[in-house]
Amino acid sequence: MKVLVVGGGGREHALVWKLRQSPRVTEVYCAPGNAGIARQATCVNISAEDIPALLAFARDKAIDLTLVGPEAPLTTGIVDEFQAAGLKIFGPSRAAAEIEGSKVLAKEIMAKYGIPTAGYAVFTSPDEASAYIQKTGVPCVLKADGLAAGKGVIIANDLAAAQAAVKSIMVDRDFGDAGARLVVEELLTGEEVSILAFTDGDTVIPMVSSQDHKRAFDNDEGPNTGGMGAYAPAPVYTPEVARRAMEEILVPMIRALKAEGRTYRGVIYAGLMVAEQSPKVLEFNVRFGDPEAQPVLSLLETDLVEIMEAVLENRLDRLEIKWKPQASICVVLASGGYPSAYEKGKVIYGLDETPGDITVFHAGTAEKDGQVVTSGGRVLGVTATGADISSAISKAYDAVDKIRFDGMHYRLDIGRKALDRS
Numbered sequence: 036m037k038v039l040v041v042g043g044g045g046r047e048h049a050l051v052w053k054l055r056q057s058p059r060v061t062e063v064y065c066a067p068g069n070a071g072i073a074r075q076a077t078c079v080n081i082s083a084e085d086i087p088a089l090l091a092f093a094r095d096k097a098i099d100l101t102l103v104g105p106e107a108p109l110t111t112g113i114v115d116e117f118q119a120a121g122l123k124i125f126g127p128s129r130a131a132a133e134i135e136g137s138k139v140l141a142k143e144i145m146a147k148y149g150i151p152t153a154g155y156a157v158f159t160s161p162d163e164a165s166a167y168i169q170k171t172g173v174p175c176v177l178k179a180d181g182l183a184a185g186k187g188v189i190i191a192n193d194l195a196a197a198q199a200a201v202k203s204i205m206v207d208r209d210f211g212d213a214g215a216r217l218v219v220e221e222l223l224t225g226e227e228v229s230i231l232a233f234t235d236g237d238t239v240i241p242m243v244s245s246q247d248h249k250r251a252f253d254n255d256e257g258p259n260t261g262g263m264g265a266y267a268p269a270p271v272y273t274p275e276v277a278r279r280a281m282e283e284i285l286v287p288m289i290r291a292l293k294a295e296g297r298t299y300r301g302v303i304y305a306g307l308m309v310a311e312q313s314p315k316v317l318e319f320n321v322r323f324g325d326p327e328a329q330p331v332l333s334l335l336e337t338d339l340v341e342i343m344e345a346v347l348e349n350r351l352d353r354l355e356i357k358w359k360p361q362a363s364i365c366v367v368l369a370s371g372g373y374p375s376a377y378e379k380g381k382v383i384y385g386l387d388e389t390p391g392d393i394t395v396f397h398a399g400t401a402e403k404d405g406q407v408v409t410s411g412g413r414v415l416g417v418t419a420t421g422a423d424i425s426s427a428i429s430k431a432y433d434a435v436d437k438i439r440f441d442g443m444h445y446r447l448d449i450g451r452k453a454l455d456r457s
C-alpha cells in the first residue's frame with residue numbers, strides 16, 4: 036500500500052514513523068516533509084495547503100491512502116476534493132472541519148446540544164465588544180473566530196488588556212480575516228488535558244490522554260507557543276473525568292455533528308479544562324495535536340492503517356485498539372527567540388548520539404550541504420517511552436543532553452505535573 040502524509044512537522048514525522056511499522060505499507064510519501072522525515076519517506080516538494088498539486092500527485096502515483104496532518108487543508112476541503120476524485124483519504128470533510136475553522140460555529144453547536152464549555156458572546160462590531168467587556172468585566176478570554184495558527188487567543192486580566200485585544204483582533208486585524216468575528220469567553224481555571232479520539236461518525240474510540248505545555252518557559256511562564264512538549268497518559272484524566280468526557284462531550288459532539296449534517300470521520304481533538312473532576316471544552320481541533328501525537332502514537336500498539344480503514348469503512352465498533360501500558364514524553368527543542376523571531380540555518384549536532392530507544396522526531400529541520408540544520412521555531416521533539424512517567428522523563432532529558440545547536444532552548448519541566456500527581 037502506498038501512503039501519502041500531508042504536512043511537514045513533528046506530528047507528521049510521528050505519523051510517518053508509525054506508518055513505517057505497518058506490514059501493509061510499502062511506500063510512504065510526505066508533502067512537504069522535513070530532513071528527519073526524509074530518512075523514512077520520500078519527501079515531495081508540495082505545500083500542505085496546495086490541494087490541486089497534492090491531488091495531482093496522489094493520482095499520478097496511484098496513492099492508496101492519504102493522511103492529513105495539519106488543519107488548514109482540512110478546513111479548505113482537501114478531503115472532499117480527494118473523495119470527489121475517487122481517492123481514499125483520512126480526515127474530516129470541510130463541513131466537519133469547520134469546528135476548528137470557526138470558533139463561533141463550535142460554540143454554537145456546543146450551546147445547542149448542551150456540551151459543557153465556557154460561557155461566551157460573539158461580536159462583529161469592536162464597539163459592541165468593548166461595551167460588553169466594560170459591563171461584564173475581567174478576566175476574560177478573547178478569541179479570533181478563524182484559524183490563527185494557535186495565536187488568536189488572548190487572556191485579559193485587566194480592562195486595558197481586553198480593549199487592546201479587541202483592537203488587535205478586530206480593528207488592526209492582526210490575524211487577518213480570522214478576526215472578522217470575536218468570541219469573548221469566561222476564563223476557565225483548572226488543569227488542561229488533550230483527548231484525541233478516532234471516530235467514524237458513529238463510534239468514538241479515545242486515545243490515551245495527553246498534556247501539552249503551551250507556554251515557552253518552565254512553570255507555565257512566558258508567551259504561548261505551538262507546544263513545548265507533551266506526555267501521555269495524563270493522570271489528571273482520572274477514570275471519572277474520562278467517563279464524563281466521553282458521556283458529556285465526545286459522544287454528544289459526534290452525534291451533534293451528524294445531526295447537523297456535518298458527519299465527522301477522522302481524529303477529533305478535544306482540549307479540555309478539568310476542575311474538580313469536571314471537564315469543559317476549551318477547543319476542538321480536527322486532527323492530531325502537535326506535540327501530543329508524538330507521545331500518543333509512541334504508545335499505540337495497533338496498526339494505524341487498520342484503524343484508518345475501519346474509520347473509512349464505518350466499522351470502528353468492531354475494532355479493538357491497543358495501547359502500551361507505559362508512559363511517553365516528548366521534549367521540544369526550539370530555536371533561540373521562538374515563539375518570536377528566530378534565526379534559521381543553525382547546524383544541529385549530536386543527532387546520531389542519542390540512544391537507540393529514543394525517537395527524535397524532526398519538526399523544523401532541513402538538509403543543507405549534507406548537514407541537518409534548523410528551519411523552524413520548533414526544531415526537534417525528543418521522545419522517550421518508559422515503564423512510568425519518571426523513567427520516560429529521565430530517558431528523554433538524557434538524550435536532550437546529547438543534542439545541541441546555536442540558540443537551542445527547551446523546557447526542563449515537561450511531565451512534572453504528572454510526577455506531582457503520582
Ligand code: AMP
Nearest residue numbers: 153176188220221222223224306317318
Ligand atoms: P484554544 O485555541 O481555544 O485552545 O486556546 C488556546 C489556549 O488558551 C488553551 O489551550 C488554553 O490554555 C487557553 N484558553 C482558551 N480558552 C480559555 C478559557 N475559556 N479559559 C481559560 N483558558 C483558555
Ligand code: GLY
Nearest residue numbers: 247262324325326
Ligand atoms: N498542541 C496543540 C495543538 O496541536 O493544537
